[in-house]
Amino acid sequence: MDWSKAIDSSIEILQKSDRGIVLMDMYNNILTPEEAAFNKTTVTPYNALKFIQQQFSGLGFDVSKKENRIKMIALLEELDRLSKEKLRF
Secondary structure, rough: OOOHHHHHHHHHHHHOEEOEEEEEEOOOOOEHHHHHHHHHOEEEEHHHHHHHHHHHHOOOOOOHHHHHHHHHHHHHHHHHHHOOOOOOO
């Protein structure tokens, strides 16, 4: 899995979570409680935070450490600032 997919997946997980719990079917599809009930799908509850931490850990980034998250935010803000400036060489 690459970073873009991990980020997209994490956003989807958080959007579909209910108080930090996501429901997954036997094919590892994430469902909302409404989707599971409507489709009469058997699901298993998972801790969304733990699931996201495992995804990023597999990519070598420990999101459970606050200092790592702060550094990542700082990096993204700096990249955004630099991209807005017109670099002249």
